[in-house]
Amino acid sequence: MSPTTVRSWERRYGIGPADREAGHHRRWRPEDIAVLENMCRLTARGVPPGEAARVALAERDRAVRAEPRPARPEPGTGRPSGGLVPGHGPGGSRALRVGSVRPECRGLARAAVRLDAPEVARILREAVDALGVVDAWTEVMMPALRAAGRKWAADGEQYVEVEHLLSWHVSSALRGVAVGAFTARRASPVLLTATPLDLHTLPLEATAAALAERSVPFRMLGAAVPARALLDAVRRIGPGAVMIWSQDQHTADRELVRRIGDSTWGPRGSRSGAVVVAAGPGWARHRPPAGVARPATLADAVDLLEQAVTA
Structure with missing residues (x-):
């Protein structure tokens, strides 16, 4: 403190x-x-x-x-046992500015700044249990992650430890849902991937966890999947939908999205393809081809993906 x-x-x-x-x-x-x-x-x-x-x-x-009150140290005997000396350590505010958010988000930001890993894990676990993945991501996780990112950008390397600890625990909470869920639906899976140059996976992990809550099958490929490997996976898996994430305009790949949309599989006469969803802020300037969906929120994306593979 x-x-x-x-x-x-x-x-x-x-x-x-x-x-x-x-x-x-x-x-x-x-x-x-x-x-x-x-x-x-x-x-x-x-x-x-x-x-x-x-x-x-x-x-x-x-x-x-x-209980009986402990004896007070005698004057002049020095610092008492177990004493806390305000004034030691760095001064000034280390708080993350999260704005008007849920109490759980404020608590998460405070725990992250203290690097209190057990408390961060507890808050995330209880938020997911109480709110569900979509609301926990939107109202608790994302505001804290954005605040940590802004603090890091403004203060340089000083806050990278906060952002890394928070990201790791958010990923752990989301994967706990995604991996632990039992998928009983018989449906073509959703394929989740980032563009070849994009290293961001947390939005994909949030999508996977939200799909798992709804018992929608999925396959996670993660970050920076080369175009050739991604197209091969599409043909081998035969997904009902493909969501491709781009965090930044420099990682958006319009041609790759078009090729995914053109991919088909199955025997002649009954060949099928996937619904393609381009998600993330990277597509703001590089608009994907016609017919490719661009959901604005996690809730919109999950609804769209669920409909694509279960209709």
């Missing part, structure tokens, strides 16, 4: 040392530190700071009434 945050909480909510002496360093007792830790846990879960402080202080008061 930054010293600025600690001092702000102390000034606004009384989160700080219970005993103070004028002209001396503030002395943090174990129960004072416990209140601060509890405050951190609550705010990481999206509880507003004012409410978190009320709960943390109430729990401290109950604990103090239930």
